[in-house]
Amino acid sequence: MTDCKFExxxxxxxxxxxxxxxxxxxxxxxxxxxxxxxxxxxxxxxxDPIMIEKIDEVLEGVRARVADNFRDADLHYYLxxxxxxxxxxMAELEPTPTTEGAHELGIVIEAVADTQKQADTICAxxxxxxxxxxxxxxxxxxxxxxxxxxxxxxxxxxxYVFSIYHVIAVDDPVAPFAVDCVDL
Amino acid sequence: MKQKLTDLAEIIRSKNSGPYELxxxxxxxxxxxxxxxxxxxxxxxxxVCRLYHIPPEKIIxxxxxxxxxxxxxxxxRPICSGDLGETDVYGAQQHAPLLDLxxxx
Numbered sequence: 001m002t003d004c005k006f007e008x009x010x011x012x013x014x015x016x017x018x019x020x021x022x023x024x025x026x027x028x029x030x031x032x033x034x035x036x037x038x039x040x041x042x043x044x045x046x047x048d049p050i051m052i053e054k055i056d057e058v059l060e061g062v063r064a065r066v067a068d069n070f071r072d073a074d075l076h077y078y079l080x081x082x083x084x085x086x087x088x089x090m091a092e093l094e095p096t097p098t099t100e101g102a103h104e105l106g107i108v109i110e111a112v113a114d115t116q117k118q119a120d121t122i123c124a125x126x127x128x129x130x131x132x133x134x135x136x137x138x139x140x141x142x143x144x145x146x147x148x149x150x151x152x153x154x155x156x157x158x159x160y161v162f163s164i165y166h167v168i169a170v171d172d173p174v175a176p177f178a179v180d181c182v183d184l
Numbered sequence: 185m186k187q188k189l190t191d192l193a194e195i196i197r198s199k200n201s202g203p204y205e206l207x208x209x210x211x212x213x214x215x216x217x218x219x220x221x222x223x224x225x226x227x228x229x230x231x232v233c234r235l236y237h238i239p240p241e242k243i244i245x246x247x248x249x250x251x252x253x254x255x256x257x258x259x260x261r262p263i264c265s266g267d268l269g270e271t272d273v274y275g276a277q278q279h280a281p282l283l284d285l286x287x288x289x
Contacts, residue, residue, distance in 0.1 A: 045277060047280050139190075139193070139194065139197065140198070140277070141195055142209070143276025146271060146272035146276060146277035146278075147272065147273040147274065148271050148273070149270065149273065
């Protein structure tokens with residue numbers, strides 16, 4: 001692309017020239033995905049300043065209660081809380097993961113489990129626990145969360161992750177792909 | 185001297201009272217504060233209208249409930265609970281404006 005030129009010809013047409021194909025070993029890229037379970041999501045806002053200040057205590061407490069409640073069930077689950085207004089977008093990369101100055105937080109509760117029903121159960125239990133969690137110094141005892149919708153929890157369906165992401169070098173680019181010709 | 189509501193009240197919260205109304209609860213730490221607050225009418229129509237940017241017609245009532253040392257304000261919700269445009273189905277996070285309230289004491 002080093003010698004590539006982009007010239008505007010008309011309002012909608014650009015002439016691209018100068019790109020060169022530099023041959024190298026022939027490679028084939030393999031990509032694959034697999035289903036790892038089902039997801040249920042709940043979205044809520046928090047507007048109470050003490051709740052916002054104590055959010056970490058709340059999240060830890062909720063996580064512990066969920067783990068405790070389901071410890072004897074044969075259940076594998078992923079439970080995640082995304083805190084928009086703090087580090088919902090950048091997670092560990094966020095340079096300023098603070099709630100200071102935030103007058104409201106957006107909270108997304110996410111459960112992934114082997115079946116949709118199991119994900120529903122984990123999400124509902126976490127959401128209900130968070131709504132009523134008695135954090136230290138709480139004044140707003142009627143509920144910790146503002147839900148935009150009722151019902152509050154949504155099916156997000158099957159969850160897929162990359163299972164293969166690999167480049168293979170081949171001599172014959174067609175050889176890896178079996179071709180069947182069928183007369184219809 | 186200026187007094188903050190948060191120094192006098194143990195509980196400040198909100199919740200729907202039915203799908204069309206929102207009740208704000210202020211529960212005082214002791215009867216002395218509660219009685220003085222009622223006497224001085226620190227929670228009144230003007231205060232509520234100013235804090236919530238609503239006209240007085242939207243205030244349904246302001247009640248002094250002695251058994252709980254509470255002043256309860258009920259206002260009309262902007263929309264029915266669950267209507268398109270809802271932001272807080274149960275109305276549990278609408279109390280923040282009360283937290284900044286200061287008055288002469």
